[in-house]
Amino acid sequence: MDHHTPPFDPSGFRRALGMFATGVTIVTARAGDGTPVGMTANSFNSVSLDPPMVLWSLAKSARSLPVFHAAEHWNVHILANEQNDLANRFARAGEDKFAGLALETALADAPLLAGCSARFQCRTVFRYEGGDHIIFVGEVIGFDRSEAAPLLYVSGEYALATRLSQPVATAANASNDAPAPFTEELLGYLLGRAHYQFMWGFQRTLGELGLSHGEFFVLSLLAVRAGLDAAEIAAHTAYTGIAADAGLLETMCARGLLVANPGPATRYAPSPAGQAASRQVLAAAYAVEAALVEQLGAREAAGLRNLLKHLIRASDPGLPMLWAANA
Amino acid sequence: MDHHTPPFDPSGFRRALGMFATGVTIVTARAGDGTPVGMTANSFNSVSLDPPMVLWSLAKSARSLPVFHAAEHWNVHILANEQNDLANRFARAGEDKFAGLALETALADAPLLAGCSARFQCRTVFRYEGGDHIIFVGEVIGFDRSEAAPLLYVSGEYALATRLSQPVATAANASNDAPAPFTEELLGYLLGRAHYQFMWGFQRTLGELGLSHGEFFVLSLLAVRAGLDAAEIAAHTAYTGIAADAGLLETMCARGLLVANPGPATRYAPSPAGQAASRQVLAAAYAVEAALVEQLGAREAAGLRNLLKHLIRASDPGLPMLWAANA
Numbered sequence: 161m162d163h164h165t166p167p168f169d170p171s172g173f174r175r176a177l178g179m180f181a182t183g184v185t186i187v188t189a190r191a192g193d194g195t196p197v198g199m200t201a202n203s204f205n206s207v208s209l210d211p212p213m214v215l216w217s218l219a220k221s222a223r224s225l226p227v228f229h230a231a232e233h234w235n236v237h238i239l240a241n242e243q244n245d246l247a248n249r250f251a252r253a254g255e256d257k258f259a260g261l262a263l264e265t266a267l268a269d270a271p272l273l274a275g276c277s278a279r280f281q282c283r284t285v286f287r288y289e290g291g292d293h294i295i296f297v298g299e300v301i302g303f304d305r306s307e308a309a310p311l312l313y314v315s316g317e318y319a320l321a322t323r324l325s326q327p328v329a330t331a332a333n334a335s336n337d338a339p340a341p342f343t344e345e346l347l348g349y350l351l352g353r354a355h356y357q358f359m360w361g362f363q364r365t366l367g368e369l370g371l372s373h374g375e376f377f378v379l380s381l382l383a384v385r386a387g388l389d390a391a392e393i394a395a396h397t398a399y400t401g402i403a404a405d406a407g408l409l410e411t412m413c414a415r416g417l418l419v420a421n422p423g424p425a426t427r428y429a430p431s432p433a434g435q436a437a438s439r440q441v442l443a444a445a446y447a448v449e450a451a452l453v454e455q456l457g458a459r460e461a462a463g464l465r466n467l468l469k470h471l472i473r474a475s476d477p478g479l480p481m482l483w484a485a486n487a
Numbered sequence: 488m489d490h491h492t493p494p495f496d497p498s499g500f501r502r503a504l505g506m507f508a509t510g511v512t513i514v515t516a517r518a519g520d521g522t523p524v525g526m527t528a529n530s531f532n533s534v535s536l537d538p539p540m541v542l543w544s545l546a547k548s549a550r551s552l553p554v555f556h557a558a559e560h561w562n563v564h565i566l567a568n569e570q571n572d573l574a575n576r577f578a579r580a581g582e583d584k585f586a587g588l589a590l591e592t593a594l595a596d597a598p599l600l601a602g603c604s605a606r607f608q609c610r611t612v613f614r615y616e617g618g619d620h621i622i623f624v625g626e627v628i629g630f631d632r633s634e635a636a637p638l639l640y641v642s643g644e645y646a647l648a649t650r651l652s653q654p655v656a657t658a659a660n661a662s663n664d665a666p667a668p669f670t671e672e673l674l675g676y677l678l679g680r681a682h683y684q685f686m687w688g689f690q691r692t693l694g695e696l697g698l699s700h701g702e703f704f705v706l707s708l709l710a711v712r713a714g715l716d717a718a719e720i721a722a723h724t725a726y727t728g729i730a731a732d733a734g735l736l737e738t739m740c741a742r743g744l745l746v747a748n749p750g751p752a753t754r755y756a757p758s759p760a761g762q763a764a765s766r767q768v769l770a771a772a773y774a775v776e777a778a779l780v781e782q783l784g785a786r787e788a789a790g791l792r793n794l795l796k797h798l799i800r801a802s803d804p805g806l807p808m809l810w811a812a813n814a
Contacts, residue, residue: 208618291535
């Protein structure tokens, strides 16, 4: 931990404040001459349930301060996770922020934007002193919400939220006498268990087709990139630790799963039977995936794919591109 | 969208407010008689940079209101993602919330908790009317922050935030003539690739020790739960599709990695040599993990662990508890 007591630098203070995650809102009002104003703010907060009240704060230096100061009504829009472009647009000064935006009918004069996770239409009840900001407290005169996942702002970056999981198998940890040499927090354990459990979901299909994991990997690889030679197949699969060597390729030819096209280097492709087997396994894998996404929720599945990509990029041993076009 | 104008029901209003993601804080103060008080709050907000100010609000009905009203100082703790138990503890009334918690030295009298993502030590400057709540505005007299990923609260549930990733290998997708039979969006592909790339990072250690994946799995299993018999070992490992059968166990005994303890059912435990090998591989795995977490960032690593747990729970084929105490 870095500790700071005053005088402290504003960037350190801002970084510490950034550890408090927030949603992202756009607050809008209308000037006396009818001009719509709006700005991105993450200083929103609920205050009171009865009467219903919310607050947000605005820099005293903000160009729109006079408008919000004079406005009787303002609307708070909680942005959905696809609205990061809108958040960026309303965070910048000096352009016509409302250009091309369809406004919806509001209870009062403040502009009402579409496509948000929730909206609060408010009437100013208090304006409070807050250092270099003014705190606006409004009574909520109308609100709505949608199912759109909200956009987040954490440590200066847009982010997605995913629910916190229950532990997998730690319930009885405390009752062990000696501490275990590793726990379920080891990423390698979680990756292995998640991966094998996923494959277990279509293991029966592999069994019915008499396919080993190595044979399945080779068929999947050649389904995307037919015509690789033994050295190329090895380059694509060596990192699995499962030998896809000349012996395996010969066996697969003998079993009628592959055809070998002789040349300077023998090139392999799935036979019609190999293609059929590959399609059957893939269909089973997609069924496993669909069932898991259903249980996990689309938001969590999107988050998991996102993080696995981060990890794969971070740990890539220099694999050839699987989906790259042949040179 | 559900639209609401007053009078509206409080639960609908609360659900709409829940679309605004927040961090989770514990705010603490000390009563005149020295008793520490604290409560979980997500109504925290930054207000001003110069002077540095933050705010939070407290229900007028809260039992601790008189203490916070009289207190000159209070501390706001932004909770890290492992502190959800602490958040729950301070959200409930009527127990000794501080029991067993080590407090750190604060600038003033308010209790200072450990292990947080950030902390703000404050002196009250304003107390404002806010419907059924009081808004406390404090000047920040000290702060600190750590790298611990913050805990989030979204739609009434604890959550984690993660940045968006770049794609893994889709750059060249467009140049393929025929669409590939599967893409990198297939979770099974991402899981397999991430898992094998992780293991590849300590494959050299496995190679030096002459350990197959199956032998490594058996040693890891018995490192956590020594004394399993062949049927129990099979029950723990069958889902990997890698046979940890009687033949493998015999080979491992012959190689001096396991010792067999005869009885009604032969039970297996790692030999001293097996333990040493297991420790060596585990050290290599932890080195891989540390390097990956360094590249990924602690927050993304925490998010990935969290989502893998969701997936493992959703796809658990009924595996015996690995870390459960022996019956």
